[in-house]
Amino acid sequence: MPSGPSFLKKFTSLILSFGPGIFAIGYTIGTGSVTSMIVAGSTHGMQLLWVLLLSCLFSGILIYVYGNYTLLTGETALFAFKRHLKWGRVMAILIIIGIAIGQWNSLMGIMGISSNIIYEIFAIYFPGISSFKYEAVITIALVLTAVFYALLLVGRYTFFEKILVVFVTIMGVSFLISLFMVYPLPEDVIKGLVPSIPQVKxxxxxxxxxxxxxxxxxxxxxxxxxxxxxxxxxxNLKEQKKDAIVAAILVFVISGAIMAVATGALFYEGKPVTQVLDMVNTLEPVAGKFALTLFFFGTLSAGLSSIFPILLIVPILIADYQSGQLDTNSKQFKRITAFACLFALIVPIFGSNPVEMQILSQIFNVFVLPLVILGILLLINKKSIVQVHKTHFLLNIGLGLALLFACIISYNGVKALIDYF
Incomplete structure (x- = not known):
């Protein structure tokens, strides 16, 4: 039938038309995001949907502003901080250190969860390996690390983009189909948009x-x-704006779908998730094998889509600080990514709880956020930099609210870590 190939061709063209927004989705919806959404949905239902909505709104603004700044000035972020801001050099170094800690800690959890999920899939078909779980998980983690490092050595932006398109598409489709099979009550979705914090440990x-x-x-x-x-x-200002908006919307839709599936399948059954195995044992009886398989396929794709950009982030930010260029071929890039790959094996080797590690690592990410927002807010309001391209007051209000939100959440994160330890 002629419409079949035509539709497939159009769908493929649409997916491949994604710009840098595909990296934003890959970074944002990783195993850390999936884990947080599943834990929240299974434990508190849709109560934290308002946090997700605000976060995606402010993320869209920041993605747009950072992209626009580069198109208007030709400068990248950390290089511009160092060049134009009084304390920019110190800010940039603190940001790199903070992101390295947060992202590499997150990488450990991602590798632990991804390895465990692949192990569970193998265990379904080869029950005999259950006697060698630790060895199997370590082997899977080593293979994953080697494959991703080999892909990184290709060193081309267009290649990285295509890899991420595949993972993100599988992830999004898997979670959205799962949502049609298991979903929350409409009134719970509406209540979730009213700000409240779970009054529990x-x-x-x-x-x-x-x-x-x-x-x-x-x-x-x-x-x-x-x-x-x-x-x-x-x-390409229009394309950049559209790309930022689409990225923010997709992050909200896919993340909300994950939370909703966890609410429909686990929260109403009174089955909170604290371990990777909990997801297997609790989802299957409620959602069925097909929905379970789809959900896990999505989770695995989320993990794999995050490993790639997380391995990239520290070396490219260091290169940004040094020269303002995207560097994916130097010896420095290869050495730092190799170290990150070894760092990723810590959770699988020591057998820590990857779910708990993921949630803790995400908290560390909020501490550099106020600096990142403050930096771009100062840059886009310097007349000597943006010249005729005056920043709209609504954009300044949006960034101001984002900064306030980030400061409140950072304070909240400090209190959460004090309570935890």
């Missing part, structure tokens, strides 16, 4: 983790580099 931590994973500082700082890697110029 770990409630504050979950809120901070939500913001840490959805308003990821790494997403905004890498935006200028990927915009330049895409080859966009000042003539």
């Amino acid at each position: 770990g409630g504050r931590m979950l809120v901070a983790a939500f913001v840490g994973t959805t308003m990821a500082a790494a997403t905004f700082l890498s935006r200028p580099l990927f915009v330049k890697g895409k080859g966009w110029t000042i003539n």
Whole structure:
């Protein structure tokens, strides 16, 4: 039938038309995000939907502003901080250190969860390996690390973009189909838009983790580099704006779908998730094998889509600080990514709880967020930099609210960590 190939061709063209926004989705919706959404949905239902909505709104603004700044000035983020701001050099170094801690800690949890999920899939078909779970998980983690490092050595932006398109598409489709099979009550969705924090132990931590994973500082700082890697110029302002809006909307829709599935399948059954195995044991009886398989396929794709950009982030930010260029071929890039790959194996080797590690790592991400917002707010209001391109007052209000929100969440994160330890 002629309409079949035509539709497939159009769908493929639509997916491949994504710009740097695909990296924003890959960074944001990783295993950390999936874990936080599942834990929140299974424990508190849709209560934290308002946090997700605000985070995605502010994320969209920041993705747009950082991309626009680069198209208008030709400069990348950390290089501009260092060059134009009084304390920019110190700010940039603190941001790189903070992101390295948050992202690499997150990487450990992602590798632990992804390895465990692949192990569970193998265990379904080869029950005999259950006697060698630890060895199997370690082997899977080593293979994953080696494959991703090999892909990184290719060193081309267009190649990275295509890899992420595949993972993000599988992830999005999997979660959205799952939502049609298991969903929350409409009134719970509406109640979730009313601000409230779960008054239980770990409630504050979950809120901070939500913001840490959805308003990821790494997403905004890498935006200028990927915009330049895409080859966009000042003539692509409209494409940049559309790309930022679509990225923010998709992050909200996919993340909300994950929370909703966890609410429909687990919260109403009174089965909160604290371990990777909990997801297997509790989802299957309620959602059925097909929905379970889809959900896990989506979770695995989320993990794999995050490993790639997280391995990239620290070396490209260091290169940004040094020269303002996207560097994916130097010896420095290869050495730092190799170290990150080894760091990722800590959770699988020591057998820590990857779910708990993921939530903790997301909290660390919120501490550099105020600096990242403050930096771009100062830059876009310097007349000597933006010249004739005056910043609209509504954009300044949006960034001001984002900064206030980030400061409140950072304070909340400090209190959550004090309570935890």
